[in-house]
Amino acid sequence: MAGARRVLVVGGGIAGLTLAVALRRHGIDVDVAEIQPRWNVLGVGISLTGPTLRALKSIDLIDPCVAVSFGFDRIIFADATGREFDALRLPRLCGPDYPATVAIGRPALHDVLIRAAERLGVAVWLGTTASKLDQAGDAVEVTFSNGSRNSYDAVIGCDGAHSRVRNLVFGDPAARSFTGLAVWRATMPRSPDVECMQMFYGPHTKAGVNPHSRDEMFLFLVQPISSGDRLPPDRMHLLLLEQLGDFSGRVLEHARAHITDPAKVDYRPMDAFLLPPPWHRGHVAVIGDAAHTTTPHLATGAGIAIEDAVVLAEMLADGGPVPNIFERFVERRFARCRLVVETAVRLGEMEKDTSIPIQAHFDLMRSTFRKLAEPI
Numbered sequence: 001m002a003g004a005r006r007v008l009v010v011g012g013g014i015a016g017l018t019l020a021v022a023l024r025r026h027g028i029d030v031d032v033a034e035i036q037p038r039w040n041v042l043g044v045g046i047s048l049t050g051p052t053l054r055a056l057k058s059i060d061l062i063d064p065c066v067a068v069s070f071g072f073d074r075i076i077f078a079d080a081t082g083r084e085f086d087a088l089r090l091p092r093l094c095g096p097d098y099p100a101t102v103a104i105g106r107p108a109l110h111d112v113l114i115r116a117a118e119r120l121g122v123a124v125w126l127g128t129t130a131s132k133l134d135q136a137g138d139a140v141e142v143t144f145s146n147g148s149r150n151s152y153d154a155v156i157g158c159d160g161a162h163s164r165v166r167n168l169v170f171g172d173p174a175a176r177s178f179t180g181l182a183v184w185r186a187t188m189p190r191s192p193d194v195e196c197m198q199m200f201y202g203p204h205t206k207a208g209v210n211p212h213s214r215d216e217m218f219l220f221l222v223q224p225i226s227s228g229d230r231l232p233p234d235r236m237h238l239l240l241l242e243q244l245g246d247f248s249g250r251v252l253e254h255a256r257a258h259i260t261d262p263a264k265v266d267y268r269p270m271d272a273f274l275l276p277p278p279w280h281r282g283h284v285a286v287i288g289d290a291a292h293t294t295t296p297h298l299a300t301g302a303g304i305a306i307e308d309a310v311v312l313a314e315m316l317a318d319g320g321p322v323p324n325i326f327e328r329f330v331e332r333r334f335a336r337c338r339l340v341v342e343t344a345v346r347l348g349e350m351e352k353d354t355s356i357p358i359q360a361h362f363d364l365m366r367s368t369f370r371k372l373a374e375p376i
């Protein structure tokens with residue numbers, strides 16, 4: 001018997017929609033409550049690394065993702081002038097027919113996930129959240145923000161870094177740590193010189209480009225900062241161009257020429273967070289960024305959210321009491337998620353400390369990617 005026949009997923013982001021798809025593939029009924037009244041997915045790209053593609057393959061989503069993304073097998077490391085000095089070869093974990101890694105526009109990934117969820121009969125309620133969760137026996141009575149009520153065998157909070165489900169269930173807002181870093185991103189036409197992710201190490205900051213379709217790429221820049229203050233919205237492009245002042249070379253010259261619109265520049269100070277086990281109380285659990293928020297240094301935050309979803313759906317389908325499944329789930333996931341969060345934070349710390357040789361960054365990245373390639 002299934003451990004849960006009826007599940008509420010709170011949050012229709014990457015974790016929530018992947019979980020909904022994975023649960024439906026196991027024949028479990030799923031409702032998704034998404035707080036935004038309409039989809040509003042940030043128009044930048046994201047990397048899906050080998051282990052992430054492997055998880056997507058297990059729920060038949062790799063082909064539609066690969067079809068709308070840009071695949072590659074290596075990451076190039078260069079200095080601030082664009083001179084390549086190292087490269088990381090990435091293994092094809094999904095077999096010779098699939099790239100080692102892809103970059104994909106977030107809206108394109110969202111389209112793949114929402115279409116699959118709808119095709120499988122998931123009910124997605126926009127503009128709705130769970131306001132109250134009452135656990136009684138083996139059920140969770142949910143009161144929604146529109147006043148309606150419903151009963152579920154399990155409720156999974158996939159509502160991101162500022163998770164309300166986490167706060168409802170665990171009380172105090174969880175301690176998050178400010179990393180002292182911010183990421184800038186901007187989308188632009190792909191330069192013909194950009195066939196894979198490229199990173200440029202400058203004296204104070206790290207910049208990079210990532211092609212997420214044949215036509216487009218995104219630029220990113222990681223900057224040490226002392227406070228998480230907001231910046232003036234009308235000057236975002238100028239501030240990013242200032243940060244790029246340390247860099248030269250064809251690729252970043254191309255990028256610079258396309259940073260003209262402040263509305264197309266995204267800037268965000270970065271927090272990191274890891275919820276200590278348990279990740280559940282009774283029949284309510286959290287996964288994805290709600291349980292572990294990481295910086296993009298390993299391009300794997302969404303990856304571990306997707307893996308959480310695939311593994312949890314599989315375990316719920318295997319059956320047994322829901323709280324026991326949640327307990328075994330966190331036992332299976334915690335070390336891997338901690339590896340990602342702690343290594344990403346460590347890589348950020350290393351970027352701030354210019355006395356650490358760049359080679360040490362690569363060694364840490366290489367050894368971590370090797371560990372993450374192991375089966376989950």
Ligand SMILES: Cc1cc2nc3c(=O)[nH]c(=O)nc-3n(C[C@H](O)[C@H](O)[C@H](O)COP(=O)(O)OP(=O)(O)OC[C@H]3O[C@@H](n4cnc5c(N)ncnc54)[C@H](O)[C@@H]3O)c2cc1C
Nearest residue numbers: 011013014015035047129159160288289299300301302303
């Ligand atoms: C700058 C940056 C770059 C990144 N690059 C990468 C990358 O290249 N590769 C990678 O793997 N990861 C990357 N990540 C990490 C990745 O974006 C996150 O790990 C991923 O989005 C987590 O997915 P999630 O579904 O858990 O949370 P979210 O994506 O935050 O989704 C949460 C969803 O829940 C909804 N929601 C929120 N509150 C409620 C509520 N109360 N009720 C109902 N719904 C609610 C939100 O509207 C949203 O739809 C990056 C992150 C950052 C900040």
